[in-house]
Amino acid sequence: MAFIARFSAFVGKTFALWTILFAVLGFVFPSTFRQLTPYIVTLLGIIMFGMGLTISADDFREVVRRPLDVLIGVIAQFLIMPLLAVALTRIIPMSPEVAAGVILVGCCPGGTSSNVMTYLSKGDVALSVACTSVTTLLAPVVTPFLVWLFASQFLPVDAAAMFLSIVKVVLLPLALGYLAQKLMPGVVHAAVPMLPLVSVTGIVLIVAAVVGASRGAIVQSGLMIFAVVILHNGLGYLLGFFAAKATGMSLAKRKAIAIEVGMQNSGLGAALATAYFSPLAAVPSAIFSVWHNISGALLANYFETRTEEPEAGAKPH
Template identity: 85%
Template sequence: MGKTFAFWVVLFAVLGFLLPDTFRQLTPWIVTLLGIIMFGMGLTISADDFREVARRPFDVGVGVLSQFLIMPLLAVLLTRLIPMPPEVAAGVILVGCCPGGTSSNVMTYLSKGDVALSVACTSVTTLLAPLVTPFLVLMLASEYLPVNAGAMFLSIVKVVLLPLALGFLAQKLLPSFVRAAIPALPLVSVTGIVLIVAAVVGASKGAIVQSGLTIFAVVVLHNGLGYMVGFFAARAFGLSLAKRKAIAIEVGMQNSGLGAALATAFFSPLAAVPSAIFSVWHNISGALFANYMARQTEDDPRA
């Protein structure tokens, strides 16, 4: 399931579009599904992930700042350049303000990048998300739709931090259970993400028919520019090629499941469409980008 993640996401996006009445019923469960995914992340997170921050504060700092500066600013730029409804603009900015996605760690591994740096950046941005994401959305998206930053903060705490903490606690209290459960986590995560995507697509079929191509173009540009600007930002700070790969992928791949959950809860199903399309596209582009970057080496002039 993990290796064929992109296929399943695309399949369920299509099913959500073809059977909207079936998958629309899952919309109230989006937050619960995301909580289950974050609980699974909590089962696998370790103290070593945070020791990496202490060992390499500069590298992690570059990754975290790049994550929370590049994607939000690119989102604002795209909403200024490409005409789109206010709900879509708010959704594009929201997904840009989300922390890094956990699949970025897998793509970094496939690219022969610095996996430890990628995991540390994902962990730190996820923990910072309750504060940083609502603040950025309030600053950047409030001109399009009303933003309740306080309620968004509480929602992220409940759907991200609390499940993470429970998963981490389960590691300590039930180690044998966790060891037995870990092999099934890819299946749980893939199932949760594809059901979120199908629910959002099913709930927004009409809007996708009207403006789906525009949203897809914006998502492709946002994601691709994230990889590129993240890579060159890391290079500007003098980081090695392996670190540049990690930060480029970390910046370009968002926790779009969180974006879909927040957009559905605080804006509208239409605002969740950019996150749903991002979930589909970044797993395809991430695999392609990782495959290309795996062939680049430090002594290759093209790198």
């Protein structure tokens, strides 16, 4: 049991490497991994159930304690990334499927790995967790609406069906996980150290399945999609940081908002794209899963060295 817990922690810390490895495996052995495509929704449900096992009332106390900070983070998340996605689809020529996929991942809630990156960056972790939790709970309503608003020009969007899907694969597993920790606290406490292994396994299998199912399209337009993802993610960090700065937030809060905005729940994006659009539309989410863990770690390393500058006239401590 101790070995599994240590291995799980190791896998969690090396998440980006495993994601890259399985993306490559999906590309090299497409016929093997494309068989996992029907199970993408199930894998995402397992990941969200694991999140439910760790979520607590403390995660939402920040909403009551400082609602304005959380509101700014949530608005930035659901405003900056969708609008950036729309702008990129206008500037860079791409097929309707890829454009819909880029917009879809932009309309997703924040990714849970943003909390880890915020911690590594010495940012405001409580604010990051609160923003992730609130955007995740709002996702069933906000994500389908934004996708319908911005992506229906490219492909038909069934917002009602998408709403039900997010309830099934996000809210229901979250609720069941939360209920499990209340009914079986001892069992859940023992299982928590193994959750990084479960979550990473779920994400890397989703990535490999999407890459395997879309290998041909990736060969043709993979570099373009990768460039779009890098721009989307990087500009998300940048605009998130300056949105927080413009509202007078401290450096620790700016770090949290920047990372929160730039990192998406790309697993949800891949699941929805596969279910409602096409495997090709899921490729931006799959590449986002790989890239944002690399860029997030690099940004966290940079942020970790940055400290709040003393105000003019203030004496150094």
